[in-house]
Amino acid sequence: MDDRRLPPDDSEELGRREAELRAARRANLDALRERGIDPFKATHFEITAHATDLTEVYATLTADSPPQTEVHSLAGRLMAVRKMGKKAIWADVWDRTGRLQIYVQEDVLGHDAVALFDLLDIGDFIGVTGTVFRSKKGDLTLRVASFEVLSKSLAPPPDKWHGLVDVEKRYRQRYIDLAVNEQVRETFIKRSKIVAEIRRFCDERGFLECETPVMLHVAGGATARPFRTHHHALDLALDMRIATELNLKRLIVGGLERVYELGRIFRNEGIDRTHNPEFTMLELYAAYWSVHEMMDFNEEMFSHLVRHVHGGDELVYGERRISFKRPFKRVKYFDVLAEYGGLKRDELLDPAGVFRIQESLRLPRSQTHGQALDKIFERIVEPRLVDPTFVHDYPVLISPLAKRKPDDLDVVDRYELFGANFELANAFTELNDPDDQRARFEAQIQERRKGDEEIPPPDWDFVNALEYGMPPTAGIGIGIDRLVMVLTDNASIHEVILFPLQRPLG
């Protein structure tokens, strides 16, 4: 609706009603300017308090308490105005911490100032100064001794009670969504804190945050179709990265030992409740760790984050209650398929057998053995995994970058962590044998020829890097958006991405 092609105030684009609403606000702007107040000239306001802080500090204040003397200043958006005639106004001011009621009285401010306040519209930014009291109805309230107009809102805000509900408009105009829907703002504040906490957690354990290129000659390290772009000066075709894996492992070869990147990944795929074309992934690598140490690290990080956000080990996700109490459940890949699906390892590892199983499950036949395994697992096991569960000992078939177990060559030292019915982490002991890596890349070339376009062309320089020697290393990938979904109880990835991709209008 509002991805406007024309400037927003072009009246030809507006409905008559909206044009009227905007005109009324502009009239108030003009009236303010006539009184020498230009809301858009304000540059600074000295804030001494925030809404929620005051609410906490004065928690014990009652309506009978003696008058307070301490003066506070806060700034925010005017979100509701209740006028009691021309001489008294109650209103709500929202700042980044929450809401505080203010009380504007002619007895305190004088006639002219109250008349000036009367020119404000919902959505305007103001700075208010005064002392607090508790109203008869029980709300902490700032008695306004003075105020400043800090900015003007010229566009009509959504319904004060229902807020903005239309999902499309919420995503396209997230600024309105954030301004009026408190839960939305809370989700993104939580996201930011979760990401900061993840960084702190990794930094504390000696990991270096590294930044590797987003644009690459060949996007590798995962199976996905990349976005293509182009460098003009070099007349060079480039891919946007689909993983940070290969470059981070180059850093391990280079001796940095403990590295991570918390970065944006781009995959040219469909969009649904759990997929956005750009998303954020944590990849982390630790030299001299096996997948077992990584499992411990992973478990510690997740239970720490759950405690950080929820104050305990449990959280509610949709209809489910999920416990992140350590230790998490641990099961072997083939064991769990046997347990939940009665499927045998030998049959799953046999190309003919795997397609027979797909048929019996009435799944569409996959193009490759590996894809078929993934589909079967997704159907049989994922729906059962609510509490966090490490599924380990993955088949080498679907793990082209992981090290084989010495005593079982069909299986690699890899796990995926599932919770809330989807994958939350993927980790393995990294393959560091250049000959094995070369052979697996060559095998992938065959798969690619068979029609699996998701498989990237090999990055031969990566094999070269391994030839210089990489220490034994464990690596992990964590989809941050999905983790935030679980931690903030959001059912769609678009609810945890500020500006999810939308088709253009018109």
Place this chain on the structure above:
RNA sequence: GCGCCUCUAGCUCAAUGGUAGAGCAUCGGCCUUUUAAGCCGCUGGUUCCGGGUUCGAAUCCCGGGGGGCGCACCA
């Protein structure tokens, strides 16, 4: 890409094929402890777009667009 649902005033929603309505917001009036303030009054429409059927279409049909959900694809 396929299927189902959806799009009505600035916002939230009504309207069996028969004059498009309400609440909030806006605008005007009354009110110095309200908090979805209250009371009185006035405004406000390209019913997503384009065709068609019909005496008559927000409603039915066809085509197109946006979004949501599911499937497929995919971490």
